[in-house]
Amino acid sequence: MTVWHWIRHGPTHEKNFVGWRDVPADLSDTAQIARLNALLPSEAIVVSSDLIRAVATADVLDTPDRRRLPHDRRLRELDFGDWDGKHFSEVAASHPELSRAYWETPGNVTAPGGESWNDAAFRIRGAVDALNKEHPDAHIIAVAHLGVILTQVQRAGGMTPQQAMGNRIDNLSLTRLAHDRGHWTVQTINHVP
Numbered sequence: 001m002t003v004w005h006w007i008r009h010g011p012t013h014e015k016n017f018v019g020w021r022d023v024p025a026d027l028s029d030t031a032q033i034a035r036l037n038a039l040l041p042s043e044a045i046v047v048s049s050d051l052i053r054a055v056a057t058a059d060v061l062d063t064p065d066r067r068r069l070p071h072d073r074r075l076r077e078l079d080f081g082d083w084d085g086k087h088f089s090e091v092a093a094s095h096p097e098l099s100r101a102y103w104e105t106p107g108n109v110t111a112p113g114g115e116s117w118n119d120a121a122f123r124i125r126g127a128v129d130a131l132n133k134e135h136p137d138a139h140i141i142a143v144a145h146l147g148v149i150l151t152q153v154q155r156a157g158g159m160t161p162q163q164a165m166g167n168r169i170d171n172l173s174l175t176r177l178a179h180d181r182g183h184w185t186v187q188t189i190n191h192v193p
Helices: 030-039 052-061 088-094 096-104 117-134 146-157 161-165
Strands: 002-008 045-048 139-144 174-180 183-191
Touching (some): 002 117, 002 146, 030 052, 045 052, 052 139, 088 096, 117 146, 117 161, 146 161, 146 174
Parallel strands (some): 002 139
Antiparallel strands (some): 174 183
16 A cells, blocks of 8 residues: 655745745744654655745655655646736636636636646646556655645545535645555545644
8 A cells, every 4th residue: 555645835925826836835833844744654755846845845854764756747736827926816807707617617627828627637647656656555755735635635535626626735734645556545634733
């Protein structure tokens, strides 16, 4: 069995859409990071998105007993395209029907110049499947983003995108999913230490 310990990166304090924009994480809450680290297996593989907020968060969770893999671009947040960097109200005003559909009926709805939920889920699934194959029976600490983690909650829980989006994933939270010979189970979602 491969156990995935999904960690959402530290907070960015951004008030606008943050997809592929490379913004730093605030990792000043060392007490919370220590509590989170205590929940994670001492011997594990650590992988992260290649965006700096995930890389820096993975850096503070890396220990000598954990094996760090190269950053994986496929674990990036959903690509919000032209909406990245804009405030939700600005997007709603410029694309009222599209922005509403993007959140209320995720799946094939695409932000201008971006990707749909289904496109992102397919991209992320490729990374997860490859790691499951390369590291069976391992613990994998994966530091990624809200959308990334929700696509995997959807997959493990057999949910629709709408159901998955109903889950909360806080910064520096732990979502644990297990994969065993093609079958997924959800162990915990959004545990905040």
